Amino acid sequence: MTENGTAAARDLLRGIAEGASSLGEAALPGGRPWAEWGTLDDSVDTVTVCQFLFLAAFAEGREPYAFSTSLQGFKKGAWRLPEGARTLREAHAGQRAVYAVGEGWSLLLHRYYPGHGLAVVTARDPDTARKVGRQAAKLVKRTVKERDDRVSLGFWHASANGAVNQERAIEAQDWSELRHNYSAPVAEQLEKLMELKAADVNGKLILLHGPPGTGKTTALRALGRAWRRWCRTDCVLDPERLLSEPGYLLEVVMGEGHGDRRWRLLILEDCDELIRGEAKHTAGQALSRLLNLTDGLLGQGQNILVAITTNEQLDRLHPAVVRPGRCLAQIEVGALAAAEAARWLGGGERVARPMTLAELYALKAGREGLGTITAEPSTGQYL
Structure with missing residues (x-):
């Protein structure tokens, strides 16, 4: 943003904070009426202005409840809005933003590179914020058509703006094509896991352990494909950070707010330091949070399964991780004879x-x- 644009945006935010933001003919600092902000020149970041305008009702307390949904697949072209929405501002500045209002609520749609974005709603009551937010997210979310040889995988990572989930369609072979890659006892155990349905879930931790290069990740891709009708699959790229930062963990656990009640499979790869025997001393609270996610208060009411891969031998893992009843599956994936x-x-x-x-x-x-x-x-x- 240019120096003039930055100053103008700061004035705008100050005006919102001071309660000068009624949507009639109220003037901003400097005497500029709201109407003039609909036709800004290129010296002002118009997407940022849309964001500031949207915050007015929340900042003043007229709409004290907010609901936000992160979208990893934001539609291009025209966006459908929730019923009763009236567009007040729309900006195209590389990114794109729409600010709209309805009866007792305000909506901001923000699409940014590379096609991800946010749908944020503020409202007079939390139920309206949640309802309109989920409806708006559904209307602008891009539909990803899955091919038979691919599975949609969400990749979570922490950023300066919070947890980010980017969805990709990756190749995943059918289990029948992969069975010969595993020794007979391992293939038998993996096959039982592939055949599970939601009603069969008993335990929330899947542990695949064994030497590098034995096919643990390949098996998890096939599992995502086998379960895709009843379970979404996400991969956390920074598992150590996930389990060391409660705020980040909570964002990932709560998901993206689409109201999707399917199970979710969170994949945490190469977590040797988090689950080995001395983890309680070396990883601080990370191990405790992992266990809390699988069968503690954090995991209550959440249809979440956690799949962990490690190169550690079973006798080197922390006993709390491998205790009976915690693991849905505990499989040692070794070399072929x-x-x-x-x-x-x-x-x-x-x-x-x-x-x-x-x-x-x-x-x-x-x-x-x-x-x-x-x-x-x-x-x-x-x-």
Whole structure:
């Protein structure tokens, strides 16, 4: 924003705070009537002005209740508004904002790069704020059509403005195509997990542990696809921060306010430090918050499952994490036995030792046609 635009915005905010913001002919500081702010030139950030105007009723106490919804897929083009809405300001400045009012409520729609945004409602009572906010969010949310080989995954991370969730459609193979990637006992346990329905949930923690490159993340992608009819899947990119900051944790737990009562699966990858035996001493309250989310007060009334991957061995994990009744599933995902690895490679090679899925993919990509395989152990890539 230019220097003149910044000063004008500050004057506007000061006018709101001082209660000079009636929507009639009341003047702002400097004597400028509200009507003149509808046709601002490029020296003023018009999106910011829409935001300030929207805050008037909340700042003055006429509409003391607010409801906000974060949208990771905001529609382009014309936006439908809730019934009874009257648009007062609309701004296009790279970003886009609409400020509208209805009977006893105000609405701000703000779409920003790269297509995400907010729907915020202030109202005279909390029920109206919540109802109109959810309706507005539903009207402007972009519908993502899922292909059979993809699953919608939300990626949460903390930002200066709070928790942000960006949705992407990622490739996820059907479990039937992946079963051969796991040893027989592991495949049997994973298959039982894939077949679960909402009514079968008994325990809120899914723990996949084992060496790197054994297919833990691949299994979770397939799980998201298998469960997508009854469970949304989100991946938290900064799990340590999630469990160390109560405000961030609460935002993620509460979700995006769409009124969607489906189950949610939160994926926390590589959480070794949070759940190993000495975690209570090294991770502070993080472990306690994790346990509280799975079967404590924080998780009460929330249809939330937490999936954790770790490279730690089971006997090194904190006993509170693996105690009976807490885990919906506790699966050690290891390497394929030598005979299973040979079958995975097509049966033409002799394999002298167990091999991880990452090692097998590496051999298939670069060492096809070799006879006896005696590759040195490798961490490979995380699968």
